[in-house]
Amino acid sequence: MTLFETSSMSVAFGGLRAVDNVDIAVEKGKLVGLIGPNGAGKTTFIDGVTGFVPTTGRIMLDGKDISSSPAHRRAAAGLGRTWQSLELFDDLTIEENLQVAAENQTLATFIADAFLPLRSRDHSGVQFALDVLGISNLRGRMPNELSQGQRKLVSAARALAGRPKLLCMDEPAAGLDTQESQQLGLRLRDIIDAGITILLVDHDMGLVLNVCDYIYVIEFGHKIAEGTPSQIKKDPAVIKAYLGSASQESSE
Amino acid sequence: MKNSDQLPTRLIIQRVVLAVFTFLLLLILVNQNLRANFLSGSGIASGALIVAVAIGIVLTYRGSGVVNFSNGAIAMYAAYVFAVLRSQGDLFLPPLPNPLSLLEAPVNFFSSGSPLDLPDIPTKISFGDTLGLFPALTITLLFCILLGLALHFLIFKPLRHAPPLTKVVASVGIFLLLQAIVVRRFAATPRPVKPIFRKSPIDLPFGINFSKDQLIVSVLVVIFTFALWALFRFTRFGLATRAAAENEKGAIILGFSPEFLSGINWVLSTVLTGLLGILVASINTAVDPATIPALIVPALTAALVGNFSSFGLTALAGFLLGMQSQLMVYLGVTQSWFPRSGGSAFPGMDKVVPLLVIVLVLYIRGDSLPIRGGVTSGRLPFSPYPSKAAVRLWGPSLIVATAVFGLFLATPSFRLGLTNSLIGVMICLSAVVLTGFVGQISLSQMAFAGISGFLLSKLATEHGVPFPIAPLLGALVAMFMGVLVALPALRVRGVNLAIVTLAFGVAVEAAVFKNSSVNGGLARAIVVPPKVFDSSRVTDYKFLGITIGDGLQPNPMTILLCLIVTSLMCYLVVNLRRSGSGRRMLATRNNERAAAAVAVNVAYTKIMAFGLSAFIAGLAGAISSYRFGSATPEYFTYTQSLVFFAFAYLGGISSVTGAIAGGVLVSGGLGFTFLENILHVPSEFTLILGGLGLITTAILNPEGLAGGWSSRLNKVTARFSHDKEKEIVS
Secondary structure, three states, rough: OOOOOOOOEEEEEEOOOEEEEEEEEEOOOOEEEEEEEOOOOHHHHHHHOOOOOOOOOEEEOOEEEOOOHHHHHHHHOOEEEOOOOOOOOOOOOOHHHHHHHHOOOOOHHHHHHOOOOOOOOOHHHHHHHHHHHHHHOOOOOOHHHOOOHHHHHHHHHHHHHOOOOOOEEEEOOOOHHHHHHHHHHHHHHHHHHOOOOEEEEOOOOHHHHHHOOOOEEEOOOOEEEEEEEHHHHHHHHHHHHHHHHHHHHHHH | OOOOOHHHHHHHHHHHHHHHHHHHHHHHHHHHHHHHHOOOOOHHHHHHHHHHHHHHHHHHHHHHHHOOOHHHHHHHHHHHHHHHHHOOEEEEEOOOHHHHHHHHHHHHHHHOOOOOOOOOOOOOOOOOOOOHHHHHHHHHHHOOOOOOHHHHHHHHHHOOOOHHHHHHHHHHHHHHHHHHHHHHOOOOOOOEOOOOOOOOOOEEHHEEEEHHHEEEEEEEEHHHHHHHHHHHOHHHHHHHHHHHHOOOOHHHOOOOOHHHHHHHHHHHHHHHHHHHHHHHHHHHHHHHOOOOOHHHHHHHHHHHOOOOOOOHHHHHHHHHHHHHHHHHHHHHOOOOOOOEEEEOOOOHHHHHHHHHHHHHHHHHHOOOOOOOOOOOOOOOOOOOOOOOHHHHHHHHHHHHOOOHHHHHHHHHHHHHHHHHHHHHHHHHHHHHHHHHHHHHOOHHHHHHHHHHHHHHOOOOOOHOOOHHHHHHHHHHHHHHHHHHHHHHHOOOOOOHHHHHHHHHHHHHHHHOOOOHHOOOOOHHHHOOOOHHHHOOOOOOOEOEEEEEEOOOOOOOOHHHHHHHHHHHHHHHHHHHHOOHHHHHHHHHHHHHHHHOOOOOHHHHEEEEEEEHHHHHHHHHHHHHHHHHEHHHHHHHOOOHHHHHHHHHHOOOOOOOOHHHHHHHHHHOOHHHHHHOOOOOOOOOHHHHHHHHHHHHHHHHHHHHHHHHHHHHHHHHHHHHHHHHHHHOOO
16 A cells, blocks of 8 residues: 655756656555665655655645645654754753654643643653664663764654654665664664654665665656666666766766 | 745735835825925934944944844943043943952941941043043044954854854843943933034935034945945955855855954944944934934844845935834824824834834745854753752742741842842743743843733723733733734744844834823823732731731732742743643754654744743733832833843743742842842942843853753763663663
8 A cells, every 4th residue: 555655746946956756656564765876856855745845746645635734744644754964852851852753732732731741641652762763771861962873763763753654764874884774774674563664765775775675766856767676776777877977987 | 834835925025015115105205295304304314323323233243143232332332432531531431349349248247447448440541631522532432442352352252153042142231231331320311412513504405404413424324334335345354254254164264264354343343333323422412321222123123124234225224214213203293194092193103113124024035144154053051851859849948938038037128129039030931931942032021011011000990800810811911912923933033033022122112101091191000909919008917826017118918929920930831841842842942843843833832932921921010010009111111121131041041940040130139139238239230240240141151040050960960870871781
């Protein structure tokens, strides 16, 4: 069953079309990769999908058109995301970071909060996220006390705490070495096993080819290929996109 | 964030606004009477004064990225220096108390001999006789160079990587400090200034009547504007400053020191502002501590129109703002359609215009200030989670201790100080919710307090609404106004929001609080408190064999009222910090985008914070009106908003403990009662110490007093707990 779908989604900055008519579909329970060389428009694609830059075209999540919703509604509808630069809430503990994502918000909660701040709220999402990523020991710490690797896990956990249907991850492997990248791959499979679908955006070919079930490749805002990892490995357009410039340089 | 169709809408609005503006301008120019009042010499000259302050603001911003709220105060200060040199031949120095004089009281208490009286720090450098124009001008400008260097090296250079809020705080501190020094030295009454130019009338074409000095100042301002434009456009220095503003790193790579550039720009700006301040004082033939600093609001408006970068646009806007104020006065007197209240023209409309301009400009432009390419960005003070002990033990103990002290032990002067402090705590709390939790700067908290205070007077006195309902209604209306102010704030951030709220406070003060049909004119806006809480009541209360009261004013029961309401509000805010709503507020303050990505409705969160903050301020306004027996415009001025913001920041802007510390520090509060009654420091030093404290806090201890203590405490406890945790992990 298709959980998430974009049809002819575009993002334009002035005259530049950073994302140009990209169609992708994500099956429920799958780990789908979106790859492309630097500057291909991957982060812009995620920003567009999650509502942080204006888009044209249609974005469907679980059968609902969310393309005209603001970012926070999309998140509430089940679209989680992580950030390349992590963007943790530095003034809150790890647990509080996750609680922000796990709680819902109404006028009633605001008024109740003023009088009964510690009444029991549904924080099952927090425990779920800490368990999936195995970081329960960090819950009382502050973000600036953690290592970069731990911060990455917290950033993913925060997105998971809202129990998203689809989790969009922006370059989670950036700055990791090969071994750490492999460990990250295992964590991603844990998330999938916990019943959450992932759209993984990265330029690390190794990671994406290893862990993803299905892959889309974009270059200069266009989709140039899609398929299973084995299909992508052989795709001439992908090889050209990744190696073409390098082979041109070496021939000069 | 769907705004794919926003650009065209914005363009349409832009055109409509421009068309309406042009139409109005034409309408004014076609009608002879309107034209005469619009193009009057005094109108253009008052525009020139605004421009004088405004181009200094733009210069400082381009040079150092600081929006200088104190530029008007700098102009005023220079004018005082000049005026005193001219009339007495003295260069006056800030009156600082000799720190050793604190010892006088204890020594005299113990010794029986002649009282110890230590000499004060000298307060002037005398040049003998009164000085002529040019020596006085030279010395004043030299003084301005020193002032500019001091501002750069002592204040803004250490703050160069601080968050914008801290810079605003520092510049507000300078504003208050300069004003306080002048008030301390020369009182608040105007001081005559010998005019530099003669006031002979000059007739220009189109029926414009100037006096000579008005014309000279206007022309000078235009020349300065052109000179600055040329400086930035054509010289290597200007190019370097522009480069540094775009990208500090880039400028460093190109071999320019951004620090050097910003220092030069500070000096340039203080000298220019000082010179123009002297000319302004010369036109007005007098200088006082309030008039020139108040130019800051129209000047900031003009700078905003010029996007803090265009000298030309800023100057144009400044002139128009000055000219409209003359026109407004004329329209108010002559036109039947002009809004009226109580038979006479609605006051303060000229102050409402800048507010409208700011809101329109920001709405059209949408985004905040052009982002300056700094190397690092700072953040707001840390907001600690209230510990269980603080909530369950220290809080209640403090309340009981305050009650016992206030009801039974305090002398009348300490009772007065305590009520001031308790109300101050509330005002500080309202800043904690908004600035501390959500990171939105509001410089109009006293406007919300005043709205509620004056409404309370109407409701209770004229319509007989009884005690607990009337103040609650007042606070609710203040809350509603807070939500209204929040609406533009959804698109406006940081310093721009500070400007909007400042203009809002000034407009409300001028149009509402100074409106005699609101403030009751000479009869005042009476608020009759319930008898028990009436502060002028001297009856003793006997209760279970305990006597409360000593037959003196103020009535100790007033303290009880303040204490109950303040404690409730403190717990409300503590609860907020411990709850999900508080976490969402802090998340919003930290990172709006990341908050939205985890389903936090950022707009909603801000509106809630504005509403609650205005509610708390409104309640404080109501309670303080009960205490004074009337709502008075003097208590709710924009300067008071600045002062309270200063003390809130000084105490610690992001926690309830900080608000309590701020409340203790406020002018007239417990802290100063102590200084005055026990250590015998004269009360006039209150604001000087406040302004000075604000600046030093901003530089040395941005977490505020309460934050400073608690972060030191946390570091110690964290060390122990971490060691334990590491053992477990490894």
